[in-house]
Amino acid sequence: MTSRKRSGSGSSKRPKEKVVYIYELFFRGEDPTKDSLEFWNEFFLLQPNVEALEAEITKLTSEQFVIVKPNVNTLLTKSIAILETDHPKRLCNSLQTLCSLFYAIFKKSADPSFIFMNEIFGYEQMDNSMRQLMNNCNQILLGEATESTRFMCLKLLLVIVTGTDNVSQNVLLEYLTMHTLFDAFVHLLSDPSLRAQHGHDIVILLTILVNYRKHETTNPYVVQLSILADDMALNGYGQMISQSLIDFCRQYMQSLSNVQSSSWFSSLSNIVGNMFVSDEGCERVQQIKANNGLLLALYEAVHLNRNFITTLAHTQAESSAPPSPSNTLSLTQPLPDLASTPIIDMTQYPTNLLVAVFQYCSIVMQDNKNEFSVANLKLCFLILTCISEDQYANSMMHDINLTFKVMLHRVQMRHRKLHVDRVGKSQPLAATLLDLLVEFIVSHLMKKFPMELYLLCVGIIHRVLCYQKRCRVRLNYPWKELWSALIGLLRFLVNQEQTLVKKCNIFYLSLQVVNIFNLFITYGDTFLATTNSYDELYYELNREEKVFSEIHAMVLRYTTMIDCEYKDDVIRLLNALVNILAIVKHFQNKIKEWLAEQGLSTPTEEQILEVVRKNYDLTLKLQDSLDLYERYSEAPRHSGFFKAMVRDVVVDTRKHIYEYVKEAVSITPEQDVILSTNLSVPNT
DSSP states (O other), rough: OOOOOOOOOOOOOOOOOHHHHHHHHHTTTTTTTTOTHHHHHTTSSSSSOHHHHHHHTTTOOOOHHHHHHHHHHHHHHHHHHGGGGOHHHHHHHHHHHHHHHHHHHHHHHHSSOHHHHHHHHHHHHHHHHHOOOOHHHHHHHHHTOOOHHHHHHHHHHHHHHTTTSGGGGGHHHHHHTTTHHHHHHHHHSSSSSHHHHHHHHHHHHHHHHHHTTTTTSSSHHHHHHOOOOOOOHHHHHHHHHHHHHHHHHHHHHHHHEEEEEEGGHHHHHHHHHHHHSSSSHHHHHHHHHHHHHHHHHHHHHHHHGGGGGTTTTTTTOOSOOOOOOOGGTTTTTTOOOOGGGOOEEEEESSOSSHHHHHHHHHHHHHHHHHHHHHHHHHHHHHHHHHHHTTTTHHHHTOOOOOOEEEOOOOOTTTTTOOGGGGTTEEEEEHHHHHHHHHHHHHOOOOSSOOOHHHHHHHHHHHHHHHHHHHTTTOOOHHHHHHHHHHHHHHHHHTTTTHHHHTOOOOHHHHHHHHHHHHHHHGGGGEEEEEEEHHHHHHHHHHHHHHHHHHHHHHHHHHHOOOOOOOOHHHHHHHHHHHHHHHHHHHHHHHHHHHHHHHHHHSSSSSHHHHHHHOOOOOOOOOOOSSTTOOOOOOOTTTTHHHHHHHHHHHHHHHHHHHHHHHHOOOHHHHHHHHHHTTOOOOOO
């Protein structure tokens, strides 16, 4: 069909696309189908113009929308019906049309209620249309469709699930739960080639669907994800997450490699400062936000599915079977001989999911001023909390036959030097986890104190130690670094008491830290690697006796205050200090006696340790429940956090997904003209 030239000034404007002209007829309330029995078959051979279609819907006034509503309904139902065709061109075009229609409808209504959707679909047709749509999508995902068709089908589903900021208010998701697509998602994740093409979309879809009214009703996606035992699907799920985190770590490492080696240490703080700024448009911040969806997917997997834990240490280079829990459950486990164990070097670019999480956390925690990074780090700590409660995960992380080199990034600070020899040391993953947590403790003692993050951090340490005590696992770890970090935290809380007590419950955090020391004091013989470790513990307690004395004095002051809102925790903290104060008093007296006998005033560390070794003759109070902790529960404590996190993921996904829809062109404009010649619609 040739296009008529416009009369007038001789302007050579490009003719209006036929499909755009049809849209205009539809949204003027006219019926362009009346003169052609084959209209819809031919219409779906036309390449959709999604921007024009969206514009036509969004510019309608309320009065106009009432008039053209039958046409909107017809376009929707015909687009759904044509999905049963096996013609790939029509399939892609109908899916792209549906993407634009749903996107525009959600955009048109600030609150797409059930009534609003019913009006568009028609009260009697909505259930049938949505059931048909879900069945057709299921057939496309499971069938022999082309990759472009699957691609567009998943984009349509993403447009639907991200239609409202609050995912639980999206009425269309009820149909995705009534007609679940979980088996189709598992099929795609299980196939390596299909996963490479569509894995990211599948994981994001599952994550959003799992969070649909998850605490209000039975969500089939929650149930099915929790019992999923398909190793291929679980590994595929994990690979999509690790790939994203590994890419982030790789980009960070490459940014560091641009710094001259001679000035690397002096420039590191400047690099971090430049990479992490509060401007939301900053590329690094956007990269952190972009990881929220997949981190949320990781959280849902470790929180819901115990089978997923086995994938955490799966690597591309792994040649042996996953570690057996029996490796670390022996009550007489020997100390690790790291020289004879296989080493998987993850120093540069990790290919292991758990290693990637550790390295990722060490990067994100360097930005302590940006709200997006803080939320991202909290999500990481909640993931690590779930992992640290799992028996198999702990057995794997403590397995002496599975050691890794992990590059944990440490922020440059004025009051410390970075220990180069501790960077990338080959060790079990539990030791790396403790290194990560110690790094957080020492690097976030600041005026804007992140209390919640510290509680999570200390809670993870406590869970790891409880596992070691329960299973008598003797991890070869430099415990002095952990003790020094925890004492430094207590010192900070005491020094900043007047400021912090007005904002948060420093007594509860202090109690958790003191109870970790009590765990070492009471049960250290079951998990400390050597007797020297006990000596070093008592040495550290005595060396820092001033900190514990100041805490005791602070607690005593608050016990006399009538209006103290934290009185219960104050009393618990006072009782928890009993053994530490007894140890300090006992050895301080012994040290003074020894110094008097020797005529010395300044003893060496080794001399103090010798006094400690010879004077363990003290009686301590047996304290109960040191190896117990409250099991993690998402609701109600963290429900608000996850609601906000899911909202951010939905909004960010919506922004990007529709760009893919608009760019998806499967046919050229020249072909568009040829294929549309049979449509009995006048050209313009």
